[in-house]
Amino acid sequence: MIESSITYNNPILPGFYPDPSITRAGDDYYLVCSSFEYFPGVPIFHSQDLIHWTQIGHVLDRLSQLDIRSCNSSDGIYAPTIRYHDGTFYMITTDVRGKGNFYVTATNPAGPWSDPILIPYGGIDPSLMFDEDGTVYVTTQQGADYDSHVIQYEIDIATGSALTEPVVIWTGDGGPWTEGPHLYRINGLYYIMSASGGTAKEHREIIGRSSSPYGSFERLPHPILTHSRTENPIQYLGHADLIEDQNGDWWAVFLGVRLVESKYTVLGRETFLAPVKWKEDGWPMIDNNEDTVGLEMKVSRVPGSSPTPAYSGRYDFDDDVLPFAMTFLRNPTEASWSLNKRPGWLSLRGQSEGLSEIGQVAFIGRRQQHTSAEWSTLLEFNPSVDGEAAGLCARLDEHAHYEIALSQRNGQRVIAAYLTVDGTTHVAAEVPTTAGRLYLKICAELTEYALYYSLDGQEWIELSTAAAYPLSPQAVKGNGFTGVVIGLYATAHGKVAEVPAYFDWFDYRS
Structure with missing residues (x-):
């Protein structure tokens, strides 16, 4: 006592x-x-x-x-x-x-x-x-x-x-x-x-x-x-x-x-x-x-003592189970993810449903717990078909989410920032690339998110910013009972992806 x-x-x-x-x-x-x-x-x-x-x-x-x-x-x-x-x-x-x-x-x-x-x-x-x-x-x-x-x-x-x-x-x-x-x-x-x-x-x-x-x-x-x-x-x-x-x-x-x-x-x-x-x-x-x-x-007192939890840190995907803080969006398909396909990496294979649809989306994330924070990852991905994409996502629901991704559009591999607000998605920015290995980062401040990429993990390039309010439950028409979950995702927009995306780690800093 x-x-x-x-x-x-x-x-x-x-x-x-x-x-x-x-x-x-x-x-x-x-x-x-x-x-x-x-x-x-x-x-x-x-x-x-x-x-x-x-x-x-x-x-x-x-x-x-x-x-x-x-x-x-x-x-x-x-x-x-x-x-x-x-x-x-x-x-x-x-x-x-x-x-x-x-x-x-x-x-x-x-x-x-x-x-x-x-x-x-x-x-x-x-x-x-x-x-x-x-x-x-x-x-x-x-x-x-x-x-x-x-x-x-x-x-x-x-x-x-x-x-x-x-x-x-x-x-x-x-x-x-x-x-x-x-x-x-x-x-x-x-x-x-x-x-x-x-x-x-x-x-x-x-x-x-x-x-x-x-x-x-x-x-x-x-x-x-x-x-x-x-x-x-x-x-x-x-x-x-x-x-x-x-x-x-x-x-x-x-x-x-x-x-x-x-x-x-x-x-x-x-x-x-x-x-x-x-x-x-x-x-x-x-x-x-x-x-x-x-x-x-x-x-005046509390009933006992307990260790202080660590809200920040890196998941290296070295274990054969995901950390408890990580969560799927709905029940995942068995073939959509793996920690064993490439040891030390999380494998995600894009499914027919994407982030703007209701279904078994290839998405694994953790709750945003601070208004000022950053999330980053190292992605290896070689999309070969238009519509395939993988990267980092800040998600409220299927009508409101922001992504920084490596994808293929119109036969061209690009690094792109996608912003979905009130159910409408637009490409905020994109740059052509030949890279199959990419560092991605989302930074949150009190009123906005910023989407970054890097080819070497040292020099970061801001691709887009977006207001935080559209990702709040208060912006939802009807009932919005959740908060933002930041995660790793892959998609193929209407079909299962031909190749998986591999994530070496997932880092959260508050």
Whole structure:
């Protein structure tokens, strides 16, 4: 136990890691986040101090668990909840266009996790609560917009079968999108907590309590967490989960965003941490427009100690597995990538679907975690057919992405910068080349990206720049729930590429 004053920085998980959920097993804490169209699904992290988190794997790492091969951007896996009970870990979530609500189990949180166990009712964001008498409750969102509400029912945890009919237990505070509910039993009372207001400026976390798990619930008249009336640099707070540590201290993890110019963020919704204070009247409080949650936090103690994770560094592709921080865009085809075809290199073979299409794109990346950063790689590629291309990409979705690539167009090999904004792609710049070996780099600053290439890795030539805003979820028409992922890609535009592209390393510097 550490009892001296502690200072830590928010977010505890920078970059696109939204909808956090947390559980504790002894002195160990585990946290999961939404993954949407990226595979493997549901990244899982471990910590002993709640501040420093190390990814230990993914919960959904095979096709039998998660099939998102034709998943739209910002669809796929929504809002997982993780719980630990009697030696078993449970992760429950929604595959919004696939199998619906389901849970998986594991005795080791690093995996393997079971195949999905389906549950019968609910819209999105299901949660599990294991009561003291052995009853297992599913608490989940139902309905849409202002009709959103929370239903609850009991299940047989071995099979997922419903033991009771679902009933409405919570209708929120009158705002739209009552979602992300969690039920807790604390000091003899049942607390129901949910998000409300949508995931933008009016996002907030609300809470109610009752002597019964089915209510009726007395609602706290104001949010337990929001920055909707402040100019705090952290906005859109909500979608929280509570945890009690081994010292009896309470904490909350929740999503928020760090806006640029008070307008947008390419990083997406990130995971934050704050202490929970219990008032004399029995209500917990995090931050109701009081600026309690900040980029720098001071607390009297944390439950343990954990190593500081390394957000920057180089992946040399010397191992036979990818680093956990790297992710595919949807389930990849087996033939699209390899770490063994050329030892020490990542091989990517372009598929028929490209970055502007929905399908199994040859793309492997990692989340952008800093507004100021750079990514680079050494590429060896010899395109021989028009349309073949490989390089570096900054991706929000199929309608918004920037690339620096080696490709063939009109029978000519070129180094090109491609900018896709609002679904329209144009060639920002290109230069002819005979090179088959090329260094590529994307540099991000607060409001723009710059695309570079080099023939020797020493002298860098800027090929194009582009504004950051079009790659922000705030620029998306409709729902944009992710952040930018920077990655390596290959494409053949309508067919499988005749030759693969080889990447020697992938470097990320913040």
